Amino acid sequence: MRKAPILYFLLVLLLLAGWFLTRTNNSQPTENNRFADKVSKLVYTKHGRCRMDCRQITEAEVKEIILQGRINQQKSDPADKPCPTYAIEGYSSQDNQHIRVVVADCQSALKLVTCIDLDKDHRCSCY
Known part of the structure; x- marks a missing residue:
């Protein structure tokens, strides 16, 4: 049971990182x-x-x-x-x-x- 909060935390962190990378890549056009x-x-x-x-x-x-x-x-x-x-x-x-x-x-x-x-x-x- 102690692993569940850590897994949820890692999942949320992963989703936030994915969202951030998508936002920064789309906001910077290619050269x-x-x-x-x-x-x-x-x-x-x-x-x-x-x-x-x-x-x-x-x-x-x-x-x-x-x-x-x-x-x-x-x-x-x-x-x-x-x-x-x-x-x-x-x-x-x-x-x-x-x-x-x-x-x-x-x-x-x-x-x-x-x-x-x-x-x-x-x-x-x-x-």
Whole structure:
């Protein structure tokens, strides 16, 4: 009979811990969820489009990196004007290309500034 209160206490503690973990995980969005609502309307700059073509990076790969990559804080500038810029890096699932995508997070749209193949140096003449 002495074990019953301890078991009830442990059960309540376990339930509280589960509730707490669920609340904290749901309240913290993944790193790039901030772009999820804008990525479908991504604006491709002339320079960004040229870099994509030169480095054989598709629109699907750009969007994949934006949604699933990791922000490189050292290459990003959240204080950039007129729009904060973020460098997002990852490997494409299409051909395992190591890509950095730089986007400007403007109020009205998400704009592709440039994209880089981090493993291979491509000769591009984009101005």
